[in-house]
Amino acid sequence: MFSERGRTVLLIGIFILVSGFAFTNFVLVILGIFLIIGSVASSPFFHLTMPVETLEVTREIDKRKIFQDDFLHVKLIVKNSGSHRIDSIDIFDVYPEIFRLVLGQNRIRTRIDPNQEIKFSYILQAPLRGKFTFGPTKFQIYDRLEFRFEEMSGENFEELLIYPNVEEVRIMESLAKKRRVGHMFGIHKTRQMSLGTDFTGIRKYEVGDEYRRIDWKASARTQKLMMRQYETERNIRMFIILDIGATMAAGRPENSKLEAAIRAALMLAKMAMERKDHVGLLSWSTKQHSFLKPGLGDAHYYRMLDLLAEISPGGEFDLTTAIEYLAPRVTQQSFFVIITDLESNRKRLEKGVKLIRGYKHNAIIVRPFGPWFEIEEIYLSPVERAIGEAIVHRLLEEQSQLSKSFQRVGVTIVPVGPGDFLPTVLSEYLKAKKRSIAVI
């Protein structure tokens, strides 16, 4: 089709020709004909040499799976395998809008000779977790004087999976390496007194104690019956239920409740698996879910990483259906860590909690408190601030009512903000472990 320049030249040509006729001027007539013919004459040749089938495009991405905030090198190779040259081609590689172009450029204007291959690349940074599609590569092919152009699309797509940010996990691993003695020994054992082989101390005899554990030397010294006390480490079965409803995505994309929840879930799973606890995952809303039965090991962790990376928010969280879905799949007693903002249907939440207790599971609800995520660092006018405070007030009131209702069945709600999300979740896990909840 005609480009803007082509149209301009054609119109000028017609104008000059008409002027030449009108004012009986031969120069204008000839120049008008030159321009009219010059603007249209190359059309057949342009279409004849259009590389409809002969333009091959390959995109090389150095990694298919990267972590959030990592860098990515994307290389584009375009080959003209035809026998005609392309005088001018504008190549534009489409990448997901959310990515940041750090170095290089994703477009180029060049010319390609027959059987020539051109390469260019650029570096991107992935600021968000998720599954993203690269492509297509778009072409605008011009003739030499840019009188005509045609658009083409490469139809080449690549998928890329961005894992959540695991900065915290890396820090934890780095700390563990520094200590060289394992992973934070001493703070995470599930103690089961009087069992096992690890000696922990001596205590007074109590009725019902086994005689074989009486420490006779200590008894002789103190003139009272003293017992040797042992402990053993017991592992627990934990299940992370993640609310992926639309309300969890409120706020800035990189700092939403969901992103914080995913990071916390990942950290919690990593820490628990390091301690040989079994961890499962269920992400749930009305629309979609992913399920991973409890397990441990590196492969299990990476599987969980995959599932968490692919989560996209939508729909409304329904705890009741989530538990009904889990009931036949998780038959053994487990410790449920439910991460939800509690902004879904209240009755369904209450029913879900009752179901959990009905199936003899233990649970804790970690609640990313909406306003602490959504209004962080945002300037609010006095009116907006007043509205915000009213909302906070209402949410706190609802939470208080829910807390009372849930505590009746032994489930507590722990509100968290962006700053204390991780420590709170880990602390609740350690508490549960100490209490020997849901031991395997």
Place this chain on the structure above:
Amino acid sequence: MTRYILWVLRGIAVAAFIAFAAIILMSLNPLVWRIAGPSGIFTALVDFAVGLRNVLTLLIISFIELAAAVSAYITGFLTQQDAAGLVTFFRDAITAYFQAFGFSLAPAGLPPFDYVIIFLLSFYFLSFWILLIIAIIAGVTSFLRVSGRLASLCFISMIGLAILGAAGIVLNIPGSENGYFLPSAEFIWPLSWPVLLVALVGFIYLEASYQVVYFYSLLEPVTVREEQLRRQITQLHTDAQRQVPVQTEEVPVPKALQRMLGSDAFRLMRQVIERKLLRREWLVELKDAHEVRRLNRFVTRLFREDPEAEATLTARASTPSIYRMTVLSISSSAIGFIFVLLIAYICINPLAFLTLLNAPPIIIESIELLFLPEKTLLFLVPLALLFPLAASIIGYIRQRRAQPAEPTRPTITQ
């Protein structure tokens, strides 16, 4: 090297511009510049302003007369003499009003139509100056900024001068004005024929300008990109070495505030300020520094592992061969010229073409009876439409032949 070639190309375009402008300006009768007075453009501007004033006055008076006539007709109370008196009254009032501000209305005496003619003539002469100024500014700017649009504007302005000249019969190119006929009925046009020469120079100027834009659009971005990337990488290496100092400075708090608050409250206040302001900025700086170091590590590793990474990032690998580009562009332009010349020849001199084809005498005789416009259009329109038509057919066939392939969307595998 690239920059030198671009400068050479710019030089060629400038030479073509100067040649074209010189031919047009020298062909115009010097009278059009109104240079008899102290300053040509000033005279033209004054004439235009006076003409505009006269025409506006005429319009106002005409409006008043019309309004008076209509009101006289509607009311029926006024006689013709009364209406004339009313017009005179209004005219005197307006004249007095304008004279109070130092303006004078059109002098009475000339018939109204003459005022319009005088105004149009003044506008005509002023237009030469306006077009010349636009052509010079657009030509120089297109040379400096290498812009196709400005080159087109410059060309339009120059052609505008020629059209104005032709309209006022003040354009003097030998052979152009008597030419509903060719110099002779021969088959070959002499290249020294001034009419052809002027048209060719104009066409060459436009072609050369677009060629420069073409070379520039392909070569300049690569050079800029390479320089930019080198600068960025150097900056990256420098920034990666920089250490962010640990922030220990205390925020100064005004003494008045210190006195107002108790010592504990003051300490608390200071802590809040430090945490909220200072620490946040420091953390941002720390995070930025961390990101820069990570990027630096990534780029260093990339350059180590992929030897062609630097060439692809700068797009140096896709720079077209200048020599090849130049040769092909010159040959394409030459072929284009010959082709355009041939078609123009057929359009203007169809008799020669038909004689060459041994067309029947009846057709030749019927063509002979036509004047140049009909003769030219008779061949030009079908020929000009033939190319887009052929292009559409070729495009259609090629699209049909190319089967639409299903887009491949490779999924991520474990």
